[in-house]
Amino acid sequence: MATDNPKKRPVQQSGNPHTGINLKGTFISVMLLGVFILVTWFGLYALFLSR
Amino acid sequence: MHLHKYEKIWLTFGLGSLALFLVIIGFAAFWKGTHPMSHIETIDPQNVEAHDSFKPENLGLREVAEGKYTVNIVASAFNYDFGTDADGKPVKKIRVPKGSTVLFQITTKDVVHGFQVAGTNVNMMVEPGHVSRLETVMKNVGEFTVVCNEYCGIGHHQMFATVEVYE
Amino acid sequence: MMLKNVLFPKKDARLYMSFMHVTFASLLIGGLMGLLQTLSRSGEFQLPFGINYYTILTVHGVILGLVLTTFFIVGFQFALMGKTVGMSDKQRKWAWVAFWTMLVGTITAAITILVGQANVLYTFYAPLRAHAAFYIGLALVIVGSWIAVFVNFRQLYVWKKAHPGQKSPLLAFMVVINMAMWFIASLGVATSVLIQFIPWSLGYAATINVLLSRTLFWYFGHPLVYFWLLPAYMAWYAIIPKIIGGKLFSDSLARLSFILLLMFSIPVGFHHQLTEPGIDPTWKFIQVVLTFMVVIPTLMTAFSIFATFETTGRRKGHKGLFGWFKHLPWKDVRFLAPFIGMVAFIPGGAGGIVNASHQMNTLIHNTIWVTGHFHLTVATTVILTYFGIAYWLVPHLTGRRLTPRLNKLGIIQTIIWTVGMTIMSTSMHIQGLLGGPRRSNFSNYAGGAQVDTWISYQIAQAVGGTILFIGIILMIYIFIQLAFFAPRGVQEFPIAEEEVDAEPTPKILENWYLWIGITVALILFAYTIPVIDILKHSPPGSLPFDWPIGR
Numbered sequence A: 001m002a003t004d005n006p007k008k009r010p011v012q013q014s015g016n017p018h019t020g021i022n023l024k025g026t027f028i029s030v031m032l033l034g035v036f037i038l039v040t041w042f043g044l045y046a047l048f049l050s051r
Numbered sequence B: 001m002h003l004h005k006y007e008k009i010w011l012t013f014g015l016g017s018l019a020l021f022l023v024i025i026g027f028a029a030f031w032k033g034t035h036p037m038s039h040i041e042t043i044d045p046q047n048v049e050a051h052d053s054f055k056p057e058n059l060g061l062r063e064v065a066e067g068k069y070t071v072n073i074v075a076s077a078f079n080y081d082f083g084t085d086a087d088g089k090p091v092k093k094i095r096v097p098k099g100s101t102v103l104f105q106i107t108t109k110d111v112v113h114g115f116q117v118a119g120t121n122v123n124m125m126v127e128p129g130h131v132s133r134l135e136t137v138m139k140n141v142g143e144f145t146v147v148c149n150e151y152c153g154i155g156h157h158q159m160f161a162t163v164e165v166y167e
Numbered sequence C: 001m002m003l004k005n006v007l008f009p010k011k012d013a014r015l016y017m018s019f020m021h022v023t024f025a026s027l028l029i030g031g032l033m034g035l036l037q038t039l040s041r042s043g044e045f046q047l048p049f050g051i052n053y054y055t056i057l058t059v060h061g062v063i064l065g066l067v068l069t070t071f072f073i074v075g076f077q078f079a080l081m082g083k084t085v086g087m088s089d090k091q092r093k094w095a096w097v098a099f100w101t102m103l104v105g106t107i108t109a110a111i112t113i114l115v116g117q118a119n120v121l122y123t124f125y126a127p128l129r130a131h132a133a134f135y136i137g138l139a140l141v142i143v144g145s146w147i148a149v150f151v152n153f154r155q156l157y158v159w160k161k162a163h164p165g166q167k168s169p170l171l172a173f174m175v176v177i178n179m180a181m182w183f184i185a186s187l188g189v190a191t192s193v194l195i196q197f198i199p200w201s202l203g204y205a206a207t208i209n210v211l212l213s214r215t216l217f218w219y220f221g222h223p224l225v226y227f228w229l230l231p232a233y234m235a236w237y238a239i240i241p242k243i244i245g246g247k248l249f250s251d252s253l254a255r256l257s258f259i260l261l262l263m264f265s266i267p268v269g270f271h272h273q274l275t276e277p278g279i280d281p282t283w284k285f286i287q288v289v290l291t292f293m294v295v296i297p298t299l300m301t302a303f304s305i306f307a308t309f310e311t312t313g314r315r316k317g318h319k320g321l322f323g324w325f326k327h328l329p330w331k332d333v334r335f336l337a338p339f340i341g342m343v344a345f346i347p348g349g350a351g352g353i354v355n356a357s358h359q360m361n362t363l364i365h366n367t368i369w370v371t372g373h374f375h376l377t378v379a380t381t382v383i384l385t386y387f388g389i390a391y392w393l394v395p396h397l398t399g400r401r402l403t404p405r406l407n408k409l410g411i412i413q414t415i416i417w418t419v420g421m422t423i424m425s426t427s428m429h430i431q432g433l434l435g436g437p438r439r440s441n442f443s444n445y446a447g448g449a450q451v452d453t454w455i456s457y458q459i460a461q462a463v464g465g466t467i468l469f470i471g472i473i474l475m476i477y478i479f480i481q482l483a484f485f486a487p488r489g490v491q492e493f494p495i496a497e498e499e500v501d502a503e504p505t506p507k508i509l510e511n512w513y514l515w516i517g518i519t520v521a522l523i524l525f526a527y528t529i530p531v532i533d534i535l536k537h538s539p540p541g542s543l544p545f546d547w548p549i550g551r
Helices: A005-011 A024-050 B005-030 C010-041 C053-084 C089-114 C132-162 C170-201 C210-238 C251-264 C281-293 C295-315 C333-355 C358-364 C368-398 C404-433 C449-485 C512-536
Strands: B060-065 B068-076 B079-081 B093-097 B101-108 B113-117 B123-126 B132-137 B142-147 B160-166
Touching: A024 B005, A024 C295, A024 C333, A024 C358, B005 C281, B005 C295, B005 C358, B060 B093, B068 B113, B101 B113, B101 B123, B123 B132, B123 C358, B142 C449, C010 C053, C010 C089, C010 C368, C010 C449, C053 C089, C053 C132, C053 C170, C053 C210, C053 C368, C089 C132, C132 C170, C170 C210, C170 C251, C170 C512, C210 C251, C210 C295, C210 C333, C210 C368, C210 C512, C251 C281, C251 C295, C251 C512, C281 C295, C281 C358, C281 C512, C295 C333, C333 C358, C333 C368, C333 C404, C358 C368, C358 C404, C368 C404, C368 C449, C404 C449
Parallel strands: B068 B101, B093 B160
Antiparallel strands: B060 B068, B068 B079, B101 B132, B113 B123, B113 B142, B142 B160
16 A cells, blocks of 8 residues: 555545545435434334333 | 545434434433333342242232332243232232332242233343342233243243233 | 456365355255244144254254354355455365364254254253253354454465555455454353353353353354344445446445444443343443444445445436436346345344333343344345355356346345245234244233234244245255356456545554454453452352253
């Protein structure tokens, strides 16, 4: 890796693969997943309290 | 290391949700006292009768105050001993009115058992040498099956009783 | 990585395939036991020849939970190491020693169970006492796996020596993380088996400390499930991107999530003991918090997977918010089977958070909800990913090809599995919330409406279990085809590459002393005081009990 660094460093900022790409679909997908976790947890917590 | 903007939002949201869950259960446990059953009280599994609660005459349901009950049980493979009724027959069903506060106390003479009043939050491990204890308010009316829910041997599924909560 | 289309030397391939043969033999035996369990518990059938329900339950748990998984994982990881960092003759010899030690242990334990001398399930249940051969057999399986651990460590070490300054190949790094976790975790169960169970079962020790044995078991029992899961994550991070025609999303994030999994998988065993007396509730809560920490790398993994899919799809020109999703290679079983596994991990993971939520555990502890939970996580997420790996790994090892016909059968297999598991796992979850117990033979208990409802769900489980068994038969057929009969050829060993302009991976991610040091520190933090408490407040020890398990 040490040998790779000098030639990679210059492109690190501009060529970063994660800044430019469109990940809107990913974002919506993971947030839906998060909502699923919240709904499951609170649903079962309510069941726990009702017993 | 670089995180995408959306990944930062996602992880913040995820961590926030986990923290929220922990705050809720932590508050309930430490301030409202709803910890899961934990009693660091030990007992000699070969001589459980030495403990007052588990003397044969003290087993079963007892009303200790208005609306407050205690149930003492000794578990063994493959039976729950709730004491005997007026005719000397083993008790297999206990009845309490809705809204009563019931303290379940149980220990085992032999192997590990479970004690669950299915459909309520009464769910305990019963381990040799330890006393398991849980107090609960019986909020809902119905017939609840008491099951041994921890494997105790080949007759495990024949270990049961009933708790009836009436209006 | 350039070696992906070059087959392994025969002597290497034979080693890796030996593990696969045991894996799929275990699948057949363990799956048959599962079928018999669901049929028996439906109340409609009785087990023939006086076979005890708890004998088949023990076989099912041990064969699928310990044998199938461990053999697949060790074999798959050897193949990954062989591909990425190579294997010397000496390492291969020791790998065979690992294989035979594990196999002898497995056979010893299996015979003991089958003759009815070990109806104690795979979680042991002291003071129920099995025949000593059961514990000795399981100890051998673990010792064998340790030999594999040290061979894997050695493989990466030798490679690092030969490639100074280079970062280790991602998959080799992941294998070493998983093996480090496995080794640290299995010290617990090994201690319990060697110091407590074996002397006690042989009569050298009169009594056993039950709570200590359970604590040592669960110190191992939770990382055990991560030991199953991490190879699936390896495939999701580093193999699936190649199969869908993409690149690694992020080498650094993949490594970081594996490091977090190493650190937080172990100090969490108390979340299996939340309803046990004799453990301080504050320490239970501390381990609950640590358990929640282990969710974080999985949240990262979820993002990473979706992002890999989306990046790949957009690069191929698929437009719109979800165009990339529509164009995933749905007809490639190497993708479809692991994908279903990922989907199953959504309810599986959400359910897991509930299980670990301290007092909420009483809602589901020891109910069949838990069985439903791990049939999603292990028996769907993990196993479908393993199947997804086997579809290319087995033919790669045998010098054959996954033909379009076998691919199609694989897709049918995946669909059968999905349908069967949806029926079985959903009914288990619901029955569990209604209080139905796990690990129990059919029983009417005291009768009544509650029990009748449970039984109706048990019938649904038998339907699901039957469908799953059909899936197992089909999988065995596909395995035999890939191992012995498929046309000769070269099946690709898919390993995803980094983007050409990928960010360099920070060196600190390979600081083994640091990560293992933190792991050990967390374990000491989470366990020292409660274990001292357990020892100090021990009740009189428990005498062994043989008769309750029919010995």
